[in-house]
């Protein structure tokens with residue numbers, strides 16, 4: 436089992452106090468140090484989590500399948516409000532702490548990385564209907580006017596493009612294994628891009644025949660389980676169990692594992708009510724982030740602030756890259772406390788939209804001030 440297959444067990448999900456106002460108010464917490472430090476209690480919880488999970492493949496998948504996408508508030512919990520407060524202190528709202536983020540961004544070039552499902556669009560039962568709102572599209576479009584922006588998704592690139600429909604963005608589909616540059620450039624860059632190739636990176640292309648083959652096998656093997664949906668994400672596959680009765684999850688997992696047994700070059704990980712089949716190559720959303728920074732010529736710059744916003748376990752690879760670089764900020768989208776390498780949190784896509792809107796507003800204001808000076 437790989438790092439991506441780590442899930443938060445139910446007992447590590449604590450209730451968060453009710454959502455607060457979306458704008459910074461006089462009563463909002465005052466900006467603290469950047470990035471906010473982690474408390475001893477948080478570190479203890481993290482250790483507990485790591486002890487609970489067997490990272491070498493023996494932990495119960497059935498258990499993790501149950502907790503892979505909590506959608507309701509727990510009614511009973513062994514954790515106290517103090518734990519919730521502790522989590523919130525360690526992963527404060529990026530909206531509440533907007534002033535702090537703006538201060539950190541001053542004089543820096545922001546580079547924006549956005550996950551799709553659960554970040555720009557709400558989680559829905561049918562993956563084909565995970566549309567983003569027009570308001571969200573406008574917010575992303577505006578962000579891309581000021582900052583290089585990439586969508587980094589587990590979906591295949593064409594599919595996520597069909598949802599987002601903005602030609603001015605970078606798209607890293609199939610968990611970053613299929614990266615394409617913008618097809619529409621701002622005027623000032625247009626000339627220098629003539630002749631530049633738009634597909635930038637496909638590190639798993641050798642796996643295409645194998646992925647296609649296993650896709651057909653999985654369709655066949657799972658067809659009798661009501662509610663299963665197998666999605667072909669080109670360089671990886673998703674087996675959705677959100678609409679499968681819970682009592683059939685074990686059977687499904689066993690079927691998927693039995694198919695995979697003949698393909699040691701592929702690995703199985705978990706996302707939100709989804710089993711993901713991916714090549715065993717050393718590539719993930721974190722690597723995609725690093726690749727895109729290099730492509731933008733920003734890898735070794737001190738004056739950049741990469742911002743990555745995502746909701747799922749696969750996004751942790753990108754949060755970790757930022758943490759290890761000691762540069763930029765990860766923002767986890769979650770209504771529930773979860774173990775994460777992200778620094779800040781937002782509760783849901785509507786808060787992501789508000790955050791993007793405020794970032795643009797702040798940038799426009801900074802440019803006006805700069806012009807006057």
Ligand SMILES: O=P(O)(O)OC[C@H]1O[C@H](O[C@H]2O[C@H](CO)[C@@H](O)[C@H](O)[C@H]2O)[C@H](O)[C@@H](O)[C@@H]1O
Nearest residue numbers: 551552558559560562565588589673677707709
């Ligand atoms: O990296 P992402 O853009 O977040 O993609 C991860 C997976 O997202 C999609 O599945 C998830 O969203 C669906 C629609 O809301 C939901 O029905 C499903 O339960 C979630 O797991 C996508 O369909 C998968 O292929 C991606 O791997």
